[in-house]
Amino acid sequence: MTDRQSFTLESTESGAVLRLAGEWRLAHLVEMDQALAGAVWPKGRLTVDGAALTGLDSAGVMLLYRRLQAAGVSWSQVDLAGFDAERLPLLDLVTDRLTAPGAAVPAPPGWLARLGRWVSEAVGVLPDWLNFLGRVGAALWQVLRRPASLRGRETVVQLEAVGLRAVPIVALMTFLIGVVFAYLLGIQIEKYGANIFIVDGVSMAMARELSPLLVAILMAGRSGAAFTAQIGAMKVTEEIDAITTLGLSPMQVLVLPRLIAIVIAMPLLTFFGDVVGIAGSAVVAASQLDITLVTFVNRLKDVLPLDMVVYGLYKAPVFAAAIALIACRNGFAVSRDARSIGERTTSTVVSSLVAVILINALFAILHPEAT
């Protein structure tokens, strides 16, 4: 029997007979479906003859059942003939399961429902945030009252991860930015013979904006992403539930050490960035602009007010706190599926960058006198 002729339908005196032939399997389902679509079904009883079948699987039975149902022939009106004995259980099982009443597959929600869900989720973020901030605040208050309850060991481990291990990359980035900045500024400044002002420009820019922002961006990508992934993975493996069940507070154990570590590490890294960045520009100044290191340092003492360095440094812990809170909150918001961790980590990096830029703008507006 060829695949083309998968069934024949004939009318006899006692009723119609549907003779099935060939392979009624998933692999041929589309052809069968098209062939059956063109059939004209007789009224009354129907005999299905499976003597010429060479293959049958559940998808094939399902197709026959669905087509007959669509044509108004219910399975109870169907007589079976000629089927191999071993195929009968298959027919029974599939038709039995298909006949059993069951709720229909729920339709996917329409655009209005999706919009509604999106809005309610977006609004729902606010109480979640308040809840999270409240719990962090409560944990922090407890640590302030009883400093011994701080997880010292974990805080030091985090301090090493977010602070010490970030030193090489901070040094590399700020040094290179210092070099490039001094080089480009030097080209312009040279035209006016105002070489010495390279010190003013570079040191102020570094201390006030560049170093704090560079370090914050690095931290958001490096430590923020790590916090979210760590806490998210613990959420997935139910470790956070285990912490709670053991009578410990996830805020105390997970969030505070990270928050405190990054708040301590960030100003230190920022100051380190100030120094390395200015050193980078001093190298360019010495080689391109004929300003010796001694001249550079002497000029630096005169033109870089301590205020400005401090201004840059006290932005750092605020950036740090924003990054840590966003990262930890995203970690806790991970749901128990594989994609969620990736989405949340991305969200952490993007939101913390936006937060850092916004906070920086806010500082600039609130402290115009620091210029």
Added chain:
Amino acid sequence: MSAVLELEGVRTRLAGQWLHDGVNFRVNKGEVVALIGGSGSGKTVLLRECVGLLRPTSGRIQLLGQDLWSLSPEDLNRLRQRFGMLFQEGALFSSLTVAENVAAPLREHTDLPARLRDQVVALDIRLAGLPLDAAGKRPAELSGGMKKRAALARALALQPEMLFLDEPTSGLDPISAREFDRLLRTLCDSLGLTALLTSHDLDTLWGMVDRVVVLNDGKVIAEGPVAEVAKVDQPWIQSYFSARTSSKGATNGI
């Protein structure tokens, strides 16, 4: 009886130790065979070798008439469409709904139009004994028993000739476990499936399995119908099967 799966002298060296030291057994068409053995005896590893996830150090595995480990990657993937695997924790894709999970192999390996595919998916979900309203749920929203059923529906999607099941009833309560056993037996009998499963569940062994293969110290030490294997005078087998008689109701041997 034709053999669907045949293992010959399978040896596996893992972490410097011989986990399997010449395993031989066969599974005939239409049979439901259970692989038993203590924890760490390499049941799951053997199952992974049978489905082509882990290459044995030496030996031959003949699956559905083909020498599994001499196939090219393309042929192996083609062969993979002819059997299904049920992982211990279900291994459902967590970011897809149940219906999308079941549809995934159909999308990949058939050119069914969406309407027919949805019908096949709905059938597989019903065959696995899941209510249809579970179709739109994510795996995280399902109970352990429903996860196993959803995973079974996915394993059935491509109309496999053989099923591999790793601890199909672990983590289920005894009632759900027996229901799952019955479902599996019905499906195997009706769909003409052959099944190889690993299990610790004595009730599964007594209730639905045709034959038992006992793996111990890297070798098959007994095989045959449960009633016969239970009588074999070997210390491990005796303590395994007496675990139930000594503490009624306990279902986990060892």
